[in-house]
Amino acid sequence: MAKCPRCGVAVPAYTRCEGCGLVLGFDGITVLIEFEDSPRFQRACRIARRQESCSEWTEENGRHFLRVTYSLAEVETFRQLAAAGASLSRKHSFLNGLEIRWPAAEDGDSFCRESPLPVPISLQQNRRSFSPSH
Numbered sequence: 001m002a003k004c005p006r007c008g009v010a011v012p013a014y015t016r017c018e019g020c021g022l023v024l025g026f027d028g029i030t031v032l033i034e035f036e037d038s039p040r041f042q043r044a045c046r047i048a049r050r051q052e053s054c055s056e057w058t059e060e061n062g063r064h065f066l067r068v069t070y071s072l073a074e075v076e077t078f079r080q081l082a083a084a085g086a087s088l089s090r091k092h093s094f095l096n097g098l099e100i101r102w103p104a105a106e107d108g109d110s111f112c113r114e115s116p117l118p119v120p121i122s123l124q125q126n127r128r129s130f131s132p133s134h
Helices: 039-048 072-084 105-110 121-125
Strands: 028-034 055-058 064-071 091-095 098-100
Touching: 028 039, 028 072, 039 064, 039 072, 064 072
Parallel strands: none
Antiparallel strands: 028 064, 028 091, 055 064, 091 098
């Protein structure tokens, strides 16, 4: 069992958390985008739906989300979605279960397989140093 970093509930490894849709134990990128009525969202939605892993769900509180996962080999495809969704306000990206900052257009090649992994948001917010060896 793994503990979901968003909900704090126990979830079997390599399965989707029923509370928030995050795929735990998945080596790759999980994207969560809350639905909104805008052309920008529709564009991001079209890109996300090209992925077999794309799904939708509604939380008990009525919030509706789009969820899609990308393997690390699919980083270029993820970057297309990241660019399309850059101006959306309610979006989250997770790398191997840890939330990371949504890549900005100016990030360029800094978000690719050959580069070190992005710093998780929790470490960025606390201004702690991050070392890949920890």
